[in-house]
Amino acid sequence: MSCSPFDLRDYYFKELAEHDRRLMEAHVKTCAGCREELERLRGVETALLALPDEEIPQRIGFVSDPVFQPSALRRWWDALWGSAARLGFASAAMLSIALVVFALTRPVPQASAPAPAIDRTALEADFTKRLNDAVQKAVAASEARQARQTQELLATSEKREALEREAVMVRVQEYLEVEKKRMNRMILASNEYGEAR
Amino acid sequence: MIFRAVEDADLIRKARRGEVEAYNLLISRWERRVYNYLLRIVANREDALDLSQDVFLKAYQNLRKLDDPARFGPWLYRIAHNEAYSLFRKRRPEGETAELQPETLEGEATPGGNAVFPIELTLAVSNALHKLSADQRETIILKIYQGFKFEEIAEIVACPVSTVKSRLYTALDLLKAELAPVKARGVS
Numbered sequence: 001m002s003c004s005p006f007d008l009r010d011y012y013f014k015e016l017a018e019h020d021r022r023l024m025e026a027h028v029k030t031c032a033g034c035r036e037e038l039e040r041l042r043g044v045e046t047a048l049l050a051l052p053d054e055e056i057p058q059r060i061g062f063v064s065d066p067v068f069q070p071s072a073l074r075r076w077w078d079a080l081w082g083s084a085a086r087l088g089f090a091s092a093a094m095l096s097i098a099l100v101v102f103a104l105t106r107p108v109p110q111a112s113a114p115a116p117a118i119d120r121t122a123l124e125a126d127f128t129k130r131l132n133d134a135v136q137k138a139v140a141a142s143e144a145r146q147a148r149q150t151q152e153l154l155a156t157s158e159k160r161e162a163l164e165r166e167a168v169m170v171r172v173q174e175y176l177e178v179e180k181k182r183m184n185r186m187i188l189a190s191n192e193y194g195e196a197r
Numbered sequence: 198m199i200f201r202a203v204e205d206a207d208l209i210r211k212a213r214r215g216e217v218e219a220y221n222l223l224i225s226r227w228e229r230r231v232y233n234y235l236l237r238i239v240a241n242r243e244d245a246l247d248l249s250q251d252v253f254l255k256a257y258q259n260l261r262k263l264d265d266p267a268r269f270g271p272w273l274y275r276i277a278h279n280e281a282y283s284l285f286r287k288r289r290p291e292g293e294t295a296e297l298q299p300e301t302l303e304g305e306a307t308p309g310g311n312a313v314f315p316i317e318l319t320l321a322v323s324n325a326l327h328k329l330s331a332d333q334r335e336t337i338i339l340k341i342y343q344g345f346k347f348e349e350i351a352e353i354v355a356c357p358v359s360t361v362k363s364r365l366y367t368a369l370d371l372l373k374a375e376l377a378p379v380k381a382r383g384v385s
Binding site for chain 2: 040
């Protein structure tokens with residue numbers, strides 16, 4: 001028996017995997033010892049089967065007595081929880097019902113009244129008026145800004161001219177003072193020369 | 198191959214919904230096998246019948262706990278195994294720890310309709326079986342007479358597959374030695 005690649009008894013009782021069984025089949029064909037052991041096992045099994053089954057002396061059966069039966073609700077509840085598929089289906093059905101109820105009972109959004117006929121001309125006039133107003137306001141603002149800038153520039157220019165004029169006058173005054181002093185000195189020198197002659 | 202228009206799994210589903218007739222049909226498919234399994238374990242027809250009724254009642258009450266209807270057979274035999282060993286424990290005298298050994302079945306040597314096998318072989322097999330330990334005998338019954346796979350037997354008796362194989366092969370060696378003289382006389 002030890003010459004076989006697997007337990008010969010496992011092979012005899014068909015407990016080997018298909019691949020192992022085929023290997024054992026090939027081995028048994030070539031091994032007289034294993035064939036003899038198989039015959040011995042077969043002999044014991046045949047002897048054991050000499051003890052036949054007996055008929056049951058009294059048939060077993062249950063009566064359908066409503067007293068012992070669970071209520072219809074209880075059976076439905078048990079059946080529901082006894083099957084994952086049913087439970088899943090019931091959940092899906094409940095979800096569907098909930099969706100339908102929600103869809104039917106939720107407040108209807110304010111239906112938008114039929115859009116009034118649009119007065120295109122009035123709309124265009126309004127748009128043009130608003131545009132003109134905006135443009136006029138922008139132009140006025142721009143002109144005011146330019147005027148203010150011009151005035152500032154003029155004021156600055158006048159101030160600068162006044163300063164320049166004052167500086168010229170100071171210089172002229174200084175020049176005249178110098179000239180006056182020179183004239184006085186010339187007069188004095190002339191007088192001295194005349195006295196000296 | 199036996200063609201069954203309605204599979205056991207369908208009957209189990211119907212029985213779970215409270216259809217007693219579906220369960221009765223299921224019983225009719227299994228009662229003979231379960232009765233003979235129990236008969237070979239407890240070796241008493243009355244006990245075997247009472248236990249069989251208890252087994253099917255318990256199975257009905259716990260049918261919703263069966264996760265996979267395809268495993269109904271091993272599950273049912275697990276209940277039968279528990280019922281039989283519960284009976285053994287009840288009947289065992291206080292403080293006794295010896296191996297559980299049912300009495301030899303009265304009238305076992307003259308089973309009805311046994312025209313194929315000589316009575317001497319039937320007696321020899323019956324005696325040889327009762328020389329095995331309770332565990333070994335149950336393993337032989339489940340494998341040879343009931344045709345369960347090792348994994349199913351392991352599930353029924355709640356032990357590893359390796360233990361099942363060990364019990365079975367040891368029992369076969371013992372039976373081979375016990376039955377050799379009978380076979381040598383050419384009875385089989």
